Amino acid sequence: MTVEHGETSSAQPLIPLHCLRHAEPGPPRLTALPNGTPVWLATRHADVRQVLTDPRLDRATLFAPDAPPTSTGPNLLDDPEGLLNIDGPEHQRLRRTVQRAFTPRAIARWRPWVETVIEELIDDLEAAGSPVDVVAGLTRSLPIAVISRLMDLDGVDLQRLGHWSDHALSTSAYPAEQVRQAMREFYAFSEQLIADRRKNPGDDLVSSLLLAAAETEGVTEGQLTAMVCGLVVAGHETTMTSFGNALVQLLSEAPEAWARIAVDLADATAASEQILRAIPLSDATALPGLLRRAVADLEIGGVAIAAGSVVAADIRTANHDPEVYPAIGPLDHFAPLGTPSLTFGAGPHHCLGAWLARMELELGLHRLANRLPGLRLAGPLEEISWREGLLTRSPASLLVAW
Structure with missing residues (x-):
């Protein structure tokens, strides 16, 4: 089943993301954000990569006094002090305070512990019996457990963290004042956590962040608070989203792939890369793409873009650009990617947690398929x-059975 990208119907307002049929990539075109602000939409792989890497396009000026509105409501991504919204040397200085915790070598050290967490969660799924909600039991619980361990949040109400994270990424799910209240609580939690770790530092991500910040000139309290909130949200959002969507696709359409993933971790790794490329993290209803603003006149894909213009990088479409990823029939989960996908972005704002998200997804898929090879959806996709x-x-x- 395929439906045009961003299309809905009264009979089926929401469909699995792997069923979306993506538009043919083409030159940048002028469209509009949900709030009506004009935006240049880049869809080809090369153009999207340019938008994400060209220094003439940045995030910070989206919040300049003369910038047109780009948001339909408050959320974490609109904090001007957040790492995502700072550019140039200041961004690099801030990024260095946290990126050493997310290198591939650092992630590899966490692998045995993450495997243990996965096994324990699958034990609990089996104990609960069939059918069971795999989102509550695994796809949401796993990344929250991992980031909580890395930040040493023992004793913290993990459901509350999930509540704040959902509000942090809200577009229309909650009333604006409810989002603002959740963000006030979230920031107060982060401020208190920072104060506690200053008094009692440990071997955790927050303590490491504070140590690095103390050695870095110019890091403000607001930036530290925003970074802690950002780590909580980013630490589990990508894994929860990609893992849940992957299970919908694999269990409904790809039993042969599920069987291979169960046997070989290398196959699970390959499948994870294809899933991250082919199944988007969202549809186009909330936002057409990652936003940037031109700080100078430039050309993208042969189209002139004037300084001050807002530009959206449509990663969903770029990851299906036939010039880069030839599509022949159904998704081949095990085909090597000749060109890395843009799911985690590119350039200075490339996702810090990309390697962690990859590890959680590949290990989660492999161990779940190995332990429960007969896993199946317990209801139709429409439900x-x-x-x-x-x-x-x-x-x-997501109810599953075995």
Whole structure:
């Protein structure tokens, strides 16, 4: 089943993201954000990569006094002090305070512990019996458990963290004042956590962040607070979203791939890369792409873009550009990617947690398929309950049986 990208119908307002049929990539075209602000939409792989890497396009000026409105409501991504919204030397200085914790070598050290967490969660799934909600039991619980361990959040209400994270990425799911209240609580939690770790530092991500910040000139309290909130959200959002959407696709359409993933971790790794490329983290209803603003006149894909213009990088379409990823029939989960996908972005704002998200997804898929090779969806696709009104979309719950 395929439906045009961003299209809905009264009979089926939401469909699995792997069923979206993506538009043919082409030169940048002028369209509009949900709030009506004009935006240049880049869809070809090369053009999207340029938008994400060209220093003439940045995030910070989206919040300049003369900038047109780009948001339909408050959320974490609109904090001007957040790492995502700072550019140039200041961004690099801030990024260095946290990126050493997310190198491939650092991630590899966490692998045995992440495997243990996965096995324990699958034990709990089996103990709960068939059918069971795999979102509550695994796809949401795994990344929250991992980031909580890395930040040493023992004793913290993990459901509350999930509540704040959902509000942090809201577009229309919650009233604006409810989002603002959740963000005030989230920031107060982060401020208190920072104060506690200053008094009692440990071997955790927050303590490491504070140590690095103390050695870096110019890091403000607001930037530290925003970084801690950002780590909580980013630490589990991508894995939860991609894992849930992957299970919908694999269990509904790809039993042969599920069987291979169960046997060989290398196959699970290859499948994870294809899933991250081919199944988007969201549809186009909330936002057409990652936003930048031109700080100088430039050309993208042969189209002149004037300084001050807002530009959107449509990663969903770029990851299906036939000039880069020839599509022949159904998704081949095990075909090597000749060109890295743009799912985690590119350039200075490339996702810090990309390697962690990859590890959680490949290990989670491999161990779940190995332990429960007969896993199947316990209901039709049309009855899946979705997380709506957020910057990402994935199952809110997903009943599986074996």
